[in-house]
Amino acid sequence: MSDIPARIEAANAETLRRMLAADPVLVDVVPAHVALPRLADRMILHSGPPIAWERMCGPMRGAIAGVAVFEGWAKTLDEAEAMAAAGAFRFEPNHHHDCVGPMTGMTTVSQPLLVVENRAFGVRAFCAINEGLGKVMRFGGNDAEVLDRLRWIRDVLGPGLGAALRDLGGVPLKPLIARGLSMGDEMHQRNIACSSLLLRLLAPALARKVSDRAALAAILDFIGRNDQFFLNVAMAMGKSISMPAEGVEGSSIVTVMCRNGTDFGVRLSGVGEEWFVAPVEMPQGLYFPGYSAADANPDMGDSAIVEVVGLGGFAMGAAPAVVGFIGAGPASRAADFTRSMGEITIGQNPEWTIPSMDYAGVPTGIDVRLVVDTGVQPMINTGIAHRKPGVGQVGAGVVKAPLACFEKALVGFAKRMGVS
Amino acid sequence: MSDIPARIEAANAETLRRMLAADPVLVDVVPAHVALPRLADRMILHSGPPIAWERMCGPMRGAIAGVAVFEGWAKTLDEAEAMAAAGAFRFEPNHHHDCVGPMTGMTTVSQPLLVVENRAFGVRAFCAINEGLGKVMRFGGNDAEVLDRLRWIRDVLGPGLGAALRDLGGVPLKPLIARGLSMGDEMHQRNIACSSLLLRLLAPALARKVSDRAALAAILDFIGRNDQFFLNVAMAMGKSISMPAEGVEGSSIVTVMCRNGTDFGVRLSGVGEEWFVAPVEMPQGLYFPGYSAADANPDMGDSAIVEVVGLGGFAMGAAPAVVGFIGAGPASRAADFTRSMGEITIGQNPEWTIPSMDYAGVPTGIDVRLVVDTGVQPMINTGIAHRKPGVGQVGAGVVKAPLACFEKALVGFAKRMGVS
Structure with a gap:
């Protein structure tokens, strides 16, 4: 028994080593049915831990209805909802497919997915393309404007982006993130720099x-108008970095944090594929004009994968403008x-540094033991969706990962280590 | 006599008001012979205050030889130098033509110029297009590679950019700068954000x-590879902002700071077109591998116009990454x-703020009296050129505007106010 702490330290060091050794490269855009071999027709991948239709929140139901119409599985939103309630669709978490999705996180067969390859470990992670701001499916939007945009993304943007990325031989993301951190991005609520830097790299290849x-003009315009375009790239990157860090026996490091609007889910490196789940919290933040906390849906999305790898709330020191934007x-x-998140992480990323903090690395490797010991909850920067289907984003804020998830995860970890 | 301080305060308030009321818009790119009606054939505009060939530094002589070959006035660099020494070219400061230029600042008839219109005051200012980094004419480069690039800028990039800008109806620069300040740019040694944001705006129009x-691909590639592309836009903008602030009777505010590699020149709003000149200082900075202070040319260029309007060294608080880059x-x-520059300025710009300083506005309106009273010299972020012709950039650093310029300017100002 006495060597258990040392075993955990060694396992955690290995987990962190894998995270820091990652070499994520945005390599392609491909249709989901090609990217995800186990994604079947009438299967809908969603954000967060597993959940049944009955327990899903409003925006997620709205998005499911919308994506079912988009895929041609239903003619109307009402029909789609009835089909969903009758069990016509199979629901699985994105995370069960090496995939992530922001907010509602819909992934279905015909959507084009961003492909990030972690070349240091030979794994690939996936995420749909960011739709822009306002009334969009990831926030529960599902009307004709939303679906038309998804069709354009499928038919024009996705193929164009894929061709440009293949022409470039991929875009290495580690240096791009390093640069973004020196330009006020934290890669969750602020992606202006990385969106712009990525477009700079892509534009000549798109022209070719x-x-x-x-x-071509429409593609350049669409990307250029979307300050959050890079978010989905950052998410696929986060997943590609955390995947090789999964399954290190004896490691108490968090490899997944995600939310489905009802539950918050956590996974640990050393406890395989088990989900540790607790009710999700409400974000604290600022609302767009005309909206208030009464309109807000509880926290949602796989985007907290960026906090798992040291970005988002953990990299807030790089992004002072975000603090005001989310009312923090x-x-x-x-x-x-950032300093506070340093209390619950086991290391810093020497390649992702914050200039104004004299180039301190972003805090990386959330140790579930430190979270429970200190009571310091991981801080997640997030968008806020309207609680009703079809409305969309109403604000942005910061949310704390519920402590109960980590307490359960620690119990599960102790059991796995043969301690309890 | 006793009302003189009050008159100066009122005049300075008016000068600052004009600077802050500016509405600079990047509207076009046009050949210099069209933009500048008094620019004749065989006339060469240069950076800094007036200077004769005999007193010019190495890189400026090198650039003059190069631009004379580029314009077809000489067949070889040697012939061009001999012609220059024999008085074949007329030299005038860019500032005498509502124009600015970085480092050597060459402006001749066939070069395409960026046009920034200050729509609040109906004035236009001009600057050549940034050539990129390394061996370039603004740092004294003059070989075939340098001249071929200038030809491509003249024949392809300039016309393309002009067409895109006209298609867009211009790009408003005030909000762009505001955004750049929240992304780590200070618009002198760091223009990564604004270069990227500008390309985002231009790309769809270029595609059209x-x-x-x-x-098209070459243009997108050229702009995309140049982190300093925006510098020349910022300079033309700075000039367009300071022009309406010139000629306010009784104002002790600085409207021009510039250097020709030999002399540093200052102009004051209330003292018309008189130049106050002193020997230029050596930048303190960091050198590229293989170079040292022994290789450095004294400070050079019209780029200090950005400091005149509150950017560059004055906005250093927005750009922590620059501090390390220039070894400060x-x-x-x-x-x-930034706080230090607040000691010699009479106001802050409420539209250009620094998030990490809780949105303090950049210090604006350098009062020559405050400079002389406090002995605090205006701080200018700058590139460093090799002292020999034809080599190019060897480093970057910070340079202090020589106090003697401001002492002379204060004497000139007192004379003008009838005090001495």
């Missing part, structure tokens, strides 16, 4: 590969959030 | 207007530079 000039206090205190 | 796909101390102390 997209022969229709109107389509004076901008000059941004570094306090 | 440049019909040759290879040319720990990045976490970036705000100290």
